[in-house]
Amino acid sequence: MVARPTRKKMYRTMQGRMIDIEKLRAANESVRAVGNMSVNARGDILGPSGKIVTTKTEVIQKYYEAPRGKVDDTPSRAKQTTPKPAPTPVETIQKMTPVPSKPVAKVVENPKPKKVTISEPEAEPTSKKGIDAALDGLE
DSSP states (O other), rough: OOOOOOOOEEOOOOOOEEEEHHHHHTTTTBEEEEEEEEOOOTTTOOOOOOOEEOHHHHHHHHHSSOOOOOOOSSSSSSSOOSOOOOOOOOOOOOOOOOOOOOOOOOOOOOOOOOOOOOOOOSSOOOOOOTTHHTTTSSS
């Protein structure tokens, strides 16, 4: 079986232009990517000044060094050798019995109905607005 050469990924835009996506990616792989991860388009981790701190290959290598699901034999933190201080005694709080109170009457104001006046529509609008103005010259 003979391996075929890879085809270029050409896309047609809505305006009819042809764009090579792979060429576009290669030209912009060192540009900072949009988002909050502070990486470039290639996947390298960038520092605050935009310089590469960790390359993508180092990130992948670190990820696969310790596979998920395995437990480390060494503890992540050293156990404290000093004993914890004894907790201080808490003062007892005397509970209060609830005193029944009288409910307070709320004053509710009824809203007054608004008066609506109906005006006569104008015979003919003086100026056209919006889509009517845009479609005025088209027939």
